Amino acid sequence: MKKQTSIGYFTVLAVLLAIAMSAYWLSAGESKETASNIFLAIVIAGLPLPLWLAQSLPLARGAAKASKANIRLESPEVLATLDKINALAVSKGGIVTEGKPYVAGLVPAGLSQGTLLGLAASAEREAKHPFGQAIYQAAIARQARMQPLSASNEIPGCGMEALINRMPVRVGKAEWLLEEGVDITADLLTRADQIAQRGQSTVFVANGKYCRGIIVLDDNIPKETTDAFTQLQQQGIQIVMLSGDSRRTANAISKQAGIDTARSELTDQGKAREIKLLQTHGCTVAMIGNGVRDEAAMAEADLRIHLGPLPEKTGDAAHDIDLPENSSIVLENNNLSDFLHLSKLSHKVMDIVQQNRIVALLFWLLLLPPAMGLVKTFGGPFLPPAAALTGQLCASLMILFNSLRA
Numbered sequence: 436m437k438k439q440t441s442i443g444y445f446t447v448l449a450v451l452l453a454i455a456m457s458a459y460w461l462s463a464g465e466s467k468e469t470a471s472n473i474f475l476a477i478v479i480a481g482l483p484l485p486l487w488l489a490q491s492l493p494l495a496r497g498a499a500k501a502s503k504a505n506i507r508l509e510s511p512e513v514l515a516t517l518d519k520i521n522a523l524a525v526s527k528g529g530i531v532t533e534g535k536p537y538v539a540g541l542v543p544a545g546l547s548q549g550t551l552l553g554l555a556a557s558a559e560r561e562a563k564h565p566f567g568q569a570i571y572q573a574a575i576a577r578q579a580r581m582q583p584l585s586a587s588n589e590i591p592g593c594g595m596e597a598l599i600n601r602m603p604v605r606v607g608k609a610e611w612l613l614e615e616g617v618d619i620t621a622d623l624l625t626r627a628d629q630i631a632q633r634g635q636s637t638v639f640v641a642n643g644k645y646c647r648g649i650i651v652l653d654d655n656i657p658k659e660t661t662d663a664f665t666q667l668q669q670q671g672i673q674i675v676m677l678s679g680d681s682r683r684t685a686n687a688i689s690k691q692a693g694i695d696t697a698r699s700e701l702t703d704q705g706k707a708r709e710i711k712l713l714q715t716h717g718c719t720v721a722m723i724g725n726g727v728r729d730e731a732a733m734a735e736a737d738l739r740i741h742l743g744p745l746p747e748k749t750g751d752a753a754h755d756i757d758l759p760e761n762s763s764i765v766l767e768n769n770n771l772s773d774f775l776h777l778s779k780l781s782h783k784v785m786d787i788v789q790q791n792r793i794v795a796l797l798f799w800l801l802l803l804p805p806a807m808g809l810v811k812t813f814g815g816p817f818l819p820p821a822a823a824l825t826g827q828l829c830a831s832l833m834i835l836f837n838s839l840r841a
């Protein structure tokens with residue numbers, strides 16, 4: 436958008452300059468015909484067509500290349516922003532990790548493992564959070580005995596509460612259970628800390644006021660993901676993980692994944708604040724988020740990246756590409772290394788834009804002074820409009836061919 440208005444400015448300037456100079460030469464005794472030629476030559480030489488092509492051609496070329504690699508861009512201008520990105524914010528679940536958590540251990544307190552799992556799964560039956568779903572699936576796989584629930588309520592960022600046998604059963608993070616008045620023994624809290632230091636997540640299960648144990652959840656970190664992080668860091672992009680999980684778990688995972696900074700125990704709004712904080716520190720931030728809970732943070736980021744294929748088309752052809760959650764970039768191959776390739780492409784494209792702008796500038800410097808009559812003051816001719824046109828075409832062609840290298 437900004438580019439568009441500056442193109443408009445340059446056009447107005449060229450016309451004003453043309454009027455002023457032809458009026459000047461008319462008053463200096465030149466014929467009307469010469470004056471109108473001067474007017475034409477200045478307008479043609481001053482038109483910002485090459486300057487406009489300088490950016491739009493390489494960007495369009497880059498966007499076409501990206502599209503071939505199954506990378507959808509909101510607009511080609513996304514590449515210009517991407518060139519400036521120096522921080523990448525990522526969510527933990529589903530971005531750093533595979534996003535397929537599984538129950539990796541049970542730490543019951545005074546009951547059997549099966550009973551603990553069955554109790555938690557009974558509460559998690561309708562859970563949306565991947566942890567809840569993993570617990571429910573594990574209980575089915577292990578044929579743990581489940582009880583009917585009369586009501587349940589999932590509290591985002593905290594856990595699940597359900598009414599089972601007229602008793603409130605809660606499954607979630609320790610801080611939340613403690614707030615709800617649940618007693619958690621120091622021993623269990625220590626166990627959870629030790630588990631978290633391995634990069635696993637823990638959720639506590641409470642029946643009424645009593646904590647019945649811990650469920651340990653694990654989620655793999657794909658090697659391709661850590662490789663992509665390393666290479667992005669080599670390109671000068673710092674990786675920041677934003678997580679709702681505990682500090683110990685988040686720190687351990689970020690260490691395993693080779694991530695620079697981890698921010699943990701964050702709410703939706705907390706994640707959004709972290710993005711703003713990065714920006715006030717001078718960072719241009721891209722974010723790869725995960726689902727509805729990251730929408731607030733995504734909205735703050737300079738670039739919003741969606742990892743994974745586009746949702747099925749609903750059949751209305753009104754929008755040719757309907758990017759989810761206002762994404763700027765969709766990596767349809769669900770591959771983080773595509774972001775790396777796109778980032779490299781953006782640097783190449785913007786280098787070419789820079790060269791093109793120099794070409795456009797040089798031709799201006801070459802054409803405008805003679806068109807204005809600078810050579811005439813030294814006894815030479817005015818620049819004929821046809822020569823101005825040839826010069827502009829020449830600049831545009833040079834820019835076109837240079838842009839093909841993108």
Ligand SMILES: Nc1ncnc2c1ncn2[C@@H]1O[C@H](COP(=O)(O)OP(=O)(O)OP(=O)(O)O)[C@@H](O)[C@H]1O
Nearest residue numbers: 527528562564567592593594606607608678679680
């Ligand atoms: N249905 C649930 N069952 C059990 N625990 C839950 C549930 N929903 C949330 N929690 C607890 O709340 C914590 C925070 O959840 P949140 O969705 O904010 O982050 P996360 O999924 O752990 O991490 P990230 O945001 O990095 O992917 C979880 O780590 C978990 O302990």
Ligand SMILES: [Cu+]
Nearest residue numbers: 522716717718
């Ligand atoms: Cu920074």
